[in-house]
Amino acid sequence: MSKRDSFSSKFGVIAAAAGSAIGLGNIWRFPYVLGENGGGAFFLIYLFFIVSIGIPVMLSELVIGRRSQSSIFGAFKVLCPGVSFFQVVGVMGVAAAFLILSFYSVVAGWTVEYTVLAIGNQLSDKTPEQLSVLFQDFSTSLWRPIFYLVVFMFLTAGIVIGGVKNGIERYAKILMPVLFLIIIILCVKSASLSGAVEGFKFLFQPDFSKITGNVVLEALGQAFFSLSIGMGAIATYGSYVQKKENLVHAAVSVSMVDTLIAVLAGVAIFPAVFAFNIQPDAGPGLVFVTLPNIFNQMGGGYFFSVAFFVLLLIAALTSSVSLLEVVVAYFTDELKMSRKYATLLGTILMIVLGVFCVIYPKLFDAFEWTSSNLLLPLGGILISVFIGWFLGKDKVKEEIEAHGGKVVILNVFMVIVKIFAPIAVALVFMKNIGLLG
Numbered sequence: 001m002s003k004r005d006s007f008s009s010k011f012g013v014i015a016a017a018a019g020s021a022i023g024l025g026n027i028w029r030f031p032y033v034l035g036e037n038g039g040g041a042f043f044l045i046y047l048f049f050i051v052s053i054g055i056p057v058m059l060s061e062l063v064i065g066r067r068s069q070s071s072i073f074g075a076f077k078v079l080c081p082g083v084s085f086f087q088v089v090g091v092m093g094v095a096a097a098f099l100i101l102s103f104y105s106v107v108a109g110w111t112v113e114y115t116v117l118a119i120g121n122q123l124s125d126k127t128p129e130q131l132s133v134l135f136q137d138f139s140t141s142l143w144r145p146i147f148y149l150v151v152f153m154f155l156t157a158g159i160v161i162g163g164v165k166n167g168i169e170r171y172a173k174i175l176m177p178v179l180f181l182i183i184i185i186l187c188v189k190s191a192s193l194s195g196a197v198e199g200f201k202f203l204f205q206p207d208f209s210k211i212t213g214n215v216v217l218e219a220l221g222q223a224f225f226s227l228s229i230g231m232g233a234i235a236t237y238g239s240y241v242q243k244k245e246n247l248v249h250a251a252v253s254v255s256m257v258d259t260l261i262a263v264l265a266g267v268a269i270f271p272a273v274f275a276f277n278i279q280p281d282a283g284p285g286l287v288f289v290t291l292p293n294i295f296n297q298m299g300g301g302y303f304f305s306v307a308f309f310v311l312l313l314i315a316a317l318t319s320s321v322s323l324l325e326v327v328v329a330y331f332t333d334e335l336k337m338s339r340k341y342a343t344l345l346g347t348i349l350m351i352v353l354g355v356f357c358v359i360y361p362k363l364f365d366a367f368e369w370t371s372s373n374l375l376l377p378l379g380g381i382l383i384s385v386f387i388g389w390f391l392g393k394d395k396v397k398e399e400i401e402a403h404g405g406k407v408v409i410l411n412v413f414m415v416i417v418k419i420f421a422p423i424a425v426a427l428v429f430m431k432n433i434g435l436l437g
């Protein structure tokens with residue numbers, strides 16, 4: 001057997017996992033879902049889920065991946081040969097990867113379109129109303145969104161074919177820090193607009209009367225989606241992590257960076273939303289109708305708009321790569337296909353689904369809802385139950401304490417994955433199907 005491809009450095013692991021986590025989920029989805037779910041209260045619940053469930057599930061995935069040295073599908077066979085039930089996580093993960101990547105590639109296609117518009121300087125002379133109409137016209141048209149989603153999927157496939165070290169790691173390492181910088185500049189500009197205060201209030205002042213079962217479920221789904229957890233993407237990366245790396249450190253830092261970027265995206269967007277009179281609950285177009293207005297008010301707006309959309313595109317790519325990688329790992333590890341063939345097959349299937357999402361927006365919504373609010377949290381429960389009840393504490397200990405970690409970390413982690421996370425997610429589900437009144 002050939003040696004499993006692996007990340008060459010610690011920064012490579014963190015950068016690749018952060019590359020998976022940071023993407024449209026932070027910059028496109030977080031602000032729009034927050035806007036639809038009442039603002040500050042959603043934000044607090046989201047943060048609570050990131051810390052209490054997100055980080056532990058991410059760590060669980062890293063443990064599963066590294067311990068099994070296998071993709072999520074084979075992982076449970078290696079780790080717990082007697083219990084075949086958990087293989088359902090792999091199946092759900094591959095299904096989630098298909099669903100997510102099909103709508104993700106549509107939104108990424110919008111990003112390609114906006115990159116092209118920004119380069120052609122076609123966003124700069126528009127009023128806020130014109131920018132809304134522009135987005136509306138484009139996103140409801142047919143051929144351009146389809147064309148750009150195909151372009152995006154082939155870019156993704158190109159990176160995945162290159163393999164882990166040459167593809168994923170190399171791109172993620174250099175580009176994420178640049179994106180970070182641009183978002184900070186956008187935050188500063190947005191905060192200085194007149195009327196910005198309202199945006200800060202919306203984002204940071206929780207109105208607890210807005211909390212409903214649905215808001216809690218959306219916050220949970222967004223936490224899973226944003227961290228890329230619950231479907232094996234992080235586990236697949238975990239299988240490329242060398243024994244000497246500290247997994248606790250990786251899980252915590254990736255989650256923190258991911259959350260920071262989402263918060264910064266919120267700070268960049270909501271002050272501008274209120275300053276330009278855009279509806280905070282405008283839905284999936286929110287980022288695309290809001291940000292060009294900020295660029296238009298900035299010195300060097302042309303440069304920043306081009307740079308921003310290019311980098312957002314790259315952030316989307318480093319995430320879509322991890323999604324496609326789940327499918328490719330399944331095709332290659334389980335079905336013994338060659339990497340090239342697996343990538344091409346996966347890509348073509350995703351494109352077909354993506355085209356359906358463009359033609360039927362209801363399908364787009366259904367895929368988005370099912371994957372983030374159902375499949376990922378459900379996968380998350382199973383992953384934590386597996387770590388908590390089936391893998392065995394001594395093995396977990398070996399993985400997470402190899403670097404002299406504190407006993408208390410292990411104990412808290414075990415209580416969360418054994419009891420807290422499964423019960424919390426189950427309660428959120430039960431509330432939403434009316435079982436808790």
Ligand code: PHE
Binds near residue numbers: 024224225229231322
């Ligand atoms: N976390 C990614 C983002 O925020 C999306 C993603 C979800 C990637 C699930 C992999 C798995 O854009």
